[in-house]
Amino acid sequence: MSGSIDRSSLVSTPSSSLSARALHGPPRSGKVARSGPLVGALTQTTTFHQSHIGQTGVHSYSRVSNPSVDELEVVLGALEDAAPAVAFGTGLGAEAALFFALLRAGDHAVLGEAIYGGTTRLFRQLLSELGIASTFVDTSDPENVRKAITPRTKLVFIETPANPTLKLTDIAAIARVTKEASGGNAKLAVDNTFLTAVLQRPIELGADISVYSTTKLIEGHSTSCGGAIVSNDLALLDRVRWMRKCTGGIQAPFNAWLTSRGLKTLPLRIREQSRIAQVVAEGLAKNPFVQVVNFPGLAGFPQAELAARQHLEGLHGSVISFEVVGGASAGKLVLENAQLCALVEHVGSVESLLTHPVTMTHADVPAEQRRAAGITDGLIRLSIGLEEPEEILADIEHAIAIAHEAIVPAAVAASTTINGGAAWVAR
Numbered sequence: 397m398s399g400s401i402d403r404s405s406l407v408s409t410p411s412s413s414l415s416a417r418a419l420h421g422p423p424r425s426g427k428v429a430r431s432g433p434l435v436g437a438l439t440q441t442t443t444f445h446q447s448h449i450g451q452t453g454v455h456s457y458s459r460v461s462n463p464s465v466d467e468l469e470v471v472l473g474a475l476e477d478a479a480p481a482v483a484f485g486t487g488l489g490a491e492a493a494l495f496f497a498l499l500r501a502g503d504h505a506v507l508g509e510a511i512y513g514g515t516t517r518l519f520r521q522l523l524s525e526l527g528i529a530s531t532f533v534d535t536s537d538p539e540n541v542r543k544a545i546t547p548r549t550k551l552v553f554i555e556t557p558a559n560p561t562l563k564l565t566d567i568a569a570i571a572r573v574t575k576e577a578s579g580g581n582a583k584l585a586v587d588n589t590f591l592t593a594v595l596q597r598p599i600e601l602g603a604d605i606s607v608y609s610t611t612k613l614i615e616g617h618s619t620s621c622g623g624a625i626v627s628n629d630l631a632l633l634d635r636v637r638w639m640r641k642c643t644g645g646i647q648a649p650f651n652a653w654l655t656s657r658g659l660k661t662l663p664l665r666i667r668e669q670s671r672i673a674q675v676v677a678e679g680l681a682k683n684p685f686v687q688v689v690n691f692p693g694l695a696g697f698p699q700a701e702l703a704a705r706q707h708l709e710g711l712h713g714s715v716i717s718f719e720v721v722g723g724a725s726a727g728k729l730v731l732e733n734a735q736l737c738a739l740v741e742h743v744g745s746v747e748s749l750l751t752h753p754v755t756m757t758h759a760d761v762p763a764e765q766r767r768a769a770g771i772t773d774g775l776i777r778l779s780i781g782l783e784e785p786e787e788i789l790a791d792i793e794h795a796i797a798i799a800h801e802a803i804v805p806a807a808v809a810a811s812t813t814i815n816g817g818a819a820w821v822a823r
């Protein structure tokens with residue numbers, strides 16, 4: 397399809413499956429003859445002809461809108477039965493535009509203490525300079541959010557599962573608390589990057605806004621950055637779109653086109669990656685040198701009831717975090733000795749990826765906030781790709797064995813000198 401989309405002819409109906417929407421876009425009203433290319437054309441242009449002075453067509457300039465970006469926005473919105481999304485060059489670009497759209501000097505936001513480090517940096521270091529206050533709380537208890545809301549609170553921002561601790565937040569409960577405690581003055585935004593609309597639907601659960609880094613699972617192939625704001629609040633979307641025009645954060649047409657292409661296989665990928673993650677998490681939990689495994693699908697997961705209620709299809713996403721015996725130094729060796737899983741600052745791709753949150757994604761989060769959130773120096777984030785589960789597990793366990801061999805004798809020696817011979821305890 398080339399040219400612009402007539403948004404009025406698009407009707408999302410719950411009867412259309414998520415896979416069908418990801419592949420064909422939202423259902424159309426009535427019988428509409430389809431023509432043109434099966435795959436949306438890449439409209440790689442900065443600008444559009446104007447027939448007369450003052451008469452622009454649907455598009456005038458690609459900082460404001462572009463047909464390839466439109467195509468992506470329509471499908472992203474349809475996945476949540478929402479209006480067309482607003483797409484950005486990165487996830488943080490989307491967040492920044494949302495925050496500028498909602499917050500002014502003197503306003504206040506309540507945020508989860510374990511969220512993406514870049515979101516924390518935006519509030520702690522940039523928005524604070526502009527007079528926007530923030531309070532970080534453990535949102536797994538809705539009462540913490542209630543207590544933190546003040547008459548100036550305009551936004552509650554949560555991420556669930558939390559990054560990288562995988563702690564969950566009850567979206568429906570937070571939606572109720574936000575409405576009650578703010579008297580309807582605050583919006584609830586949920587960063588849904590880790591599960592996507594396939595496995596979790598924040599808007600259906602009462603949130604006002606879903607936020608995405610499409611760089612991750614949605615594009616899925618590590619080839620282009622992007623972000624999106626999804627909502628049914630048309631006035632808010634208009635303001636976010638206007639903010640994007642003012643600040644220039646729109647996604648490039650080629651990146652939008654790549655994101656649309658990746659999105660077609662999102663349901664298939666995230667389902668399979670989640671199944672593989674389940675197997676790998678269960679394997680890691682059995683390893684005697686692994687101290688902690690965080691994954692909502694594990695039998696002993698403390699919030700198993702919430703995971704079952706909030707996550708769709710009995711699947712819990714593709715991200716695991718874990719800590720090995722020997723703390724930070726052993727963790728470093730695991731990260732550096734994995735051969736299949738790649739050491740990168742990224743998550744949600746078709747390749748399995750390892751990240752060290754403390755030095756990478758969460759380096760700008762103050763140490764005390766990291767500690768409070770359970771982001772320890774030895775925590776490892778593992779983003780499961782599409783390799784076979786056995787080979788991912790074998791790779792990690794091989795790296796763990798190397799770390800154990802290197803660290804444990806040293807630890808025993810140290811404990812012998814310091815503690816007069818206290819034995820190293822493996823678990």
Ligand SMILES: Cc1ncc(COP(=O)(O)O)c(C=O)c1O
Pocket residue numbers: 486487488489512514555559587589590608609610611612621622623742743757
């Ligand atoms: C959960 C989450 N939200 C938002 C972002 C920011 O997205 P981007 O890197 O596309 O700016 C990231 C990046 O890692 C993330 O993991």
